[in-house]
Amino acid sequence: xxxxxxxxxxxxxxxxxxxxxxxxxxxxxxxxxxxxxxxxxxxxxxxxxxxxxxxxxxxxxxxxxxxxxxxxxxxxxxxxxxxxxxxxxxxxxxxxxxxxxxxxxxxxxxxxxxxxxxxxxxxxxxxxxxxxxxxxxxxxxxxxxxxxxxxxxxxxxxxxxxxxxxxxxxxxxxxxxxxxxxxxxxxxxxxxxxxxxxxxxxxxxxxxxxxxxxxxxxxxxxxxxxxxxxxxxxxxxxxxxxxxxxxxxxxxxxxxxxxxxxxxxxxxxxxxxxxxxxxxxxxx
Numbered sequence: 001x002x003x004x005x006x007x008x009x010x011x012x013x014x015x016x017x018x019x020x021x022x023x024x025x026x027x028x029x030x031x032x033x034x035x036x037x038x039x040x041x042x043x044x045x046x047x048x049x050x051x052x053x054x055x056x057x058x059x060x061x062x063x064x065x066x067x068x069x070x071x072x073x074x075x076x077x078x079x080x081x082x083x084x085x086x087x088x089x090x091x092x093x094x095x096x097x098x099x100x101x102x103x104x105x106x107x108x109x110x111x112x113x114x115x116x117x118x119x120x121x122x123x124x125x126x127x128x129x130x131x132x133x134x135x136x137x138x139x140x141x142x143x144x145x146x147x148x149x150x151x152x153x154x155x156x157x158x159x160x161x162x163x164x165x166x167x168x169x170x171x172x173x174x175x176x177x178x179x180x181x182x183x184x185x186x187x188x189x190x191x192x193x194x195x196x197x198x199x200x201x202x203x204x205x206x207x208x209x210x211x212x213x214x215x216x217x218x219x220x221x222x223x224x225x226x227x228x229x230x231x232x233x234x235x236x237x238x239x240x241x242x243x244x245x246x247x248x249x250x251x252x253x254x255x256x257x258x259x260x261x262x263x264x265x266x267x268x269x270x271x272x273x274x275x276x277x278x279x280x281x282x283x284x
Contacts, residue, residue, distance in 0.1 A: 014099045017127070021095025022062040024131050025088035032087075032138045035147055050078030062088040087134065094130050101268055102126060118168035125161035126267070128154070129214055133260040136207065140256035146203030154210045155182075162217050174217050181216020181223045182209045188227075204255050211263040218267055221274025226266020234258035 031041050046055045053075045059065045066085040073080060102123050132154055136146055159178075166175040186209035193200040215223040234255050241247035 010100075010103055013103070014096050017099035017123075018092045018096035021092035021127075021130075022088050024095070025091030025134070026060065026062045026084075028091060028131060028135050028138075029084050029087050031135050031150075032142070035135075035149060036139055036143045036145065048073040048076060048078060048080075051076035062092070087138070091131065091134055094134065095127055097268075098126050098130050099123060114168040118165040121161045121165040121168070125158050125165065126214070128157050128161070129210075132210075133264065137257040137260050140203075140254040144201075144252065144254050146201075146207050146256050148203075148206070151203065151206045151210060155213070158210060158213050162213070166217070177216040177220060177223070178213050179216070181212035181214075183212070185209060185212030185215075185223075185227060198252070200255070204259065207256060207259055211259060215263060215266050215270070219271040219274075221272075222266040222270030224266075225270035225273050226263045228262070229265040230255075230259040230262030233261050 027041075030046060033039075034041050044054075046060065047053060048055065050073055053073070056074075059069065059074055063085045066080060066082075069080070071080050071082060072078065102119065132150055136150055139150075140146055162178055163175060166172060166178070186205060189200060189205040189208035193202055193205050211226065212223065215226040234253070237258060238247070238253055241253065247253065
């Protein structure tokens, strides 16, 4: 497969998606704070937690407003956590990386109309996963929970978008892999939750199916690497906590962030890593 050359169009497209990510990141800050507390994510409008004054539109520009205000509320001067601009900027960069990665997977231009539409649908699907990944990782770190309100709709959004993209591009094998990946990862995590109820929650089980769907769509190598990397990252994190005496051997740690980190490792580099591994074994 050949890849398109870097171009002005690519730069503009990636920049546009990055700016979209900044805006989505601002909304995700609201989701991460409100959803675990049983609050609506759409109303009332955002307000300062210190003085409860509504945040004005010109003070709600991602990253820039926080810098302009010196990280403090305009009205009461209560400090505003640096987590807000960091999430906004992080999601912006994340979205841009996803757009650039997907561009690199496209065949040489020009593309047929159905391939263009398939590419757009795939981009939306993976941007959805990127946004969901940030929200779930932060919520799990804060509360040790993976809300159904985020995880379950991802089956529908990811499944529909990837299915249509696969049909339009003629890649029916990707659809089979996606279905197998979803089922295998859900079942594997379900069995672990049954065998080790204290170490694996059902939130992890439900998230595993979503990640298996996306990883399988990318390839068998992505599925294998993404599934393995979650336990590698989680294990390293747990060992580090024990060595630093911030946790014991029986301490529970949020596993969702490491599942997500492993999945994105599989998405971005899984097929390449898997091929290299097989070549090392002489099986490729």
